[in-house]
Amino acid sequence: MKVKRIFAPDMRQAMRRVREEIGPDAVIVSNHRVAGGVEVVAAHEHEYEAAQAEFKRQGQERRRREEQLQRQHSAGRQGAGLDDEMRKVRARIAAAQQQAASPAEPGLDVVRNRQIESDEDDEMRSILETLKARQQARIAVPADVPEPAPRRPAPESADGGDHRMIVTMQQEIQQLRAMLESQLKSPPPAAPAPRSQPPVAQAKLSRRLDSLGIGARVVRHLVADIEQDIELDKAWRGSLARLSDAIPVVGEEFIERGGMVAFVGPTGVGKTTTIGKLAARYVLRYGSSSLALVTTDSYRIAAHEQLRTFGRILDVxxxxxxxxxxxxxxxxxxxxxxxxxxxxxxxxxxxxxxxEQIELLKSVPLRMKKLLVLSCSSQRRVLESAYDTYRGLGLNGCVLSKLDESGSLGEALTLAIEKQLPIAYVTDGQKIPDDIGVARRHDLVSRAVVTAQKALEREQQSGDEPDLAFIGRTG
Structure with a gap:
């Protein structure tokens, strides 16, 4: 008969070992809390009846031996024996609570729960029967037989006192039994919800991020998981680090890939100047022979003259x-x-x-990458309108221009985060080819903080002076 007695630190590990050693058809014959963990007796499903009968027989034999030993003890040890029984009951309750709190292992038969409840009932009945037997033995002692001296003092030594003590103990056991049954029937308590960031601290972080121009939805994401007891200065650096991680960037020289790259966007955002800067960078590194410039702007008078000027200077x-x-x-x-x-x-x-311009770009069968040029001096609504106008082209990224003319970088960063539009380059002046660079996350966050600090200084908002000094620390 394949019956195994398994010891483990907790019920979850015991169930896992049962599954591994006996198989998915295993059923639990019994479980007990022992020193250092739990003891589980399990058998294969088709041998369950025989194993259960054998286990009950052993349990009955063990109880008979215990009762014989208990009857041999003097009445003076009755209090200590009751304490032992109470400890057993409490241990059983603790084991049952742990079992109720542990999720069941898949593949183990639900018979184990019924068996545990049956074992609890047998144990309770055994305790009560033992108590009754002790009471009857106590009453049957002849009056002329001297009682041995108790091993510990008791407030009452008369028969009536002992009887009342036993009755009280029985009542307490009944109460413990009721608690056990309620524990087995009740679902495990739900895990407590994580404590949220205090509103005051959240408000301070939100206000500082808002001063960078970051949108409300992004701000809520950045402050959502800030630890409760963290220092405000550390929380601010943490929120800036999360902002940096959230910004999508290309992270490399976009023109290094070669190919055909179209720059789109509203008028006045710096598309032509950006092309001149990138063309100059390319020529300085690779020469002019493999570069060409194209314009589709035939709507404005002399619109392509600036590009032709770049071409003459760079010889492309x-x-x-x-x-x-x-x-x-x-x-x-x-x-x-x-x-x-x-x-x-x-x-x-x-x-x-x-x-017409959008359809013109769509009609070209050749592979063409598109970069949306956005001016950081534009309002959030203008940025969103530009994105909505050109997103149908299948944008590959964006260029953030005119950082030097902007009072806030957060609006453009918010758009890039919410639309997941990678930032390829940033421009911050008219110098060619110096005032352009590959977008880097940490640099963008630092620029946003510095830009906001300068704007606050210009506005001279005395009420925000403490936050002003705080904003300057980016970590």
């Missing part, structure tokens, strides 16, 4: 896509170039030619 060809030469024809003629930078007409969503 400049092509114009118009009614005589389609964009596809121009790009096909430049397929031998490693890098082609395409300047597009800057228009807002309300202008009639915006749709």
């Amino acid at each position: 060809p400049v092509r114009v896509a118009d009614e005589n030469h389609s964009l596809e024809e121009v790009l096909q003629s430049l397929r031998g170039k490693r890098l082609v930078l395409i300047d597009t007409a800057g228009m807002s969503a309300s202008e009639p030619h915006t749709g």
